Amino acid sequence: MVRCIRVPKREGEQVRSALFSEGLLELGARIRADGDCLLIPVNCDSYQGYEVVDAEMQVQEQRPTDYRDVADVPEDLREHLPSSFDVVGDVAMIKLPDELKPYASRIGEALLKVNRSIRIVFEDHGVKGDFRIRDLERIAGTGTSETVHKEFGVRLYTDPARVYFNPRLSSERSRIAGLVADGETVIDMFGGVAPFGTVMCRLANPKVVYSIDLNPEAEHFARMNADRNHVDNLHPMTGDSSVLVYDLPTADRIIMNLPQIADRFLPVALDRLNAGGTVHMYKIIEREDFLPFLDGLVADAAARGHTISVEHSELKTYSPTMSVYSLDIHKG
Ligand SMILES: C[S@@+](CC[C@H](N)C(=O)[O-])C[C@H]1O[C@@H](n2cnc3c(N)ncnc32)[C@H](O)[C@@H]1O
Known part of the structure; x- marks a missing residue:
């Protein structure tokens, strides 16, 4: 027998939730209906004047969560x-x-x-x-x-043993998709299975997204992702993006998620970016080196004839002294 309170059904959820937050809900037994009322198991002798009964209740298995x-x-x-x-x-x-x-x-x-x-x-x-x-x-x-990761209603097919995929960048993918204007040409220089491209094509309306990766397995999954998500403006390609971008139209937006060394490819990206366009670059760096690094990017771009402005945020900590930064680099 389990001690319960008898609560009218219309008040059931409110009372259950209040009992739970006060630590008075008996989690080892299941709530059940009793006519127009619910019998809610409790670990106290009375509660707010509700009738108290001892009843046969079904045991509820308590699963560990850690x-x-x-x-x-x-x-x-x-x-x-x-x-x-x-x-x-x-x-x-x-x-x-x-x-x-x-x-x-x-x-x-x-x-x-x-x-x-x-x-x-x-x-x-x-x-x-x-x-x-x-x-x-x-x-x-x-x-x-091999598996399917779901985010924002998009199904991303991938295999972490065959191609890189980072599930923790989902909010970045949605943020960038939210910036894409209708009809943009987008290039993802290090596209992997095309999570940026697929999410962008589903949530926004670019004219075309080219998703490039050195790894041929990435193209296999990127094609699958375009197909299974009914996206026909995503074009996966295999090869070195610093070469392949010269075969593509210039872009309004370029994504560079190769955080150890993406900045080495920035001159190429700026070369292939339309005026008014944006490069989204990710960079892992010592926190104390980040501001001088930014100054260096602006100076280096100026030396190559480009005016850039940079918005940045610290995405996450990478090690005790290093962080991953997200940089939106706008070309004037
Ligand atoms: C950090 S992963 C990012 C993958 C993808 N953007 C994502 O977020 O899941 C970097 C990818 O860049 C690819 N890569 C490295 N050097 C490259 C190059 N020169 N050209 C094209 N892809 C390259 C790697 O194969 C890898 O899949």
Whole structure:
């Protein structure tokens, strides 16, 4: 028998929510209907004058929400379990410190147990090479690393083991899509599976988006993303963008998401950008070096005959001393 209060159905949600926020809702049993009323399990003797009854109630399984609470690892190592991990679609990727590597599969099982939307878990050995691909090792779950990430109603097909994809840039993609005027020509110089291009074509109305990447796998997924999202103005291409841009029309907007070295490509981008256009560039840099870096960009552009102005924001911390910056570089 579980102690409950009998609450008219029309007041049920309001009372349930108030009980929950006051810590008085009994979470181990399910709320059920009783005629025109609800029986709401409580862990107190009375509540706001509602009738109190002891009733047979169905037990509600309480699921843990943090994998660290259920991971089967020695107690003295529990504090080393990472608090965060990446999820792309139904694929989870977690970086493990050396002392936890012997327990990788148990950690993977814990992630599967707690997060029902995760199908497979990989240990993430880091991003490598020109293609910025992750070195992944399966530690739990089934299937392959191919998956679908959804954002803003757009389905992005990708495979983190074959092509770079960053789910954490979704708000940047929506921000940039919001800046695109009708009929713009856009070039994404480091397009990957074309998440910027696909989201932009779905949320805005550019004339055309060229999405270039060195990695041929990126073109495969970019084509799939254009196709599955019914986008016909996205043109994926494979090759070195600093060469291919000279085969394309000049652009109103250029995206440069290669944050370690994108600035090396800025002279080419400014060369191919129409007056009044914008380059969206991402840059990882020591925080104390950022302002001199900005001054250098403006001076270097001026030396090449371009007047630019830069709006910037710090997107996220990259290391104790470095950050990732987003720069909107406007060409006069
Ligand atoms: C950080 S990823 C960004 C991918 C994509 N924009 C995204 O946000 O998911 C950088 C991409 O640039 C590609 N890349 C590197 N050098 C390149 C070049 N010279 N020309 C074209 N693509 C290049 C890599 O293969 C990689 O897919």
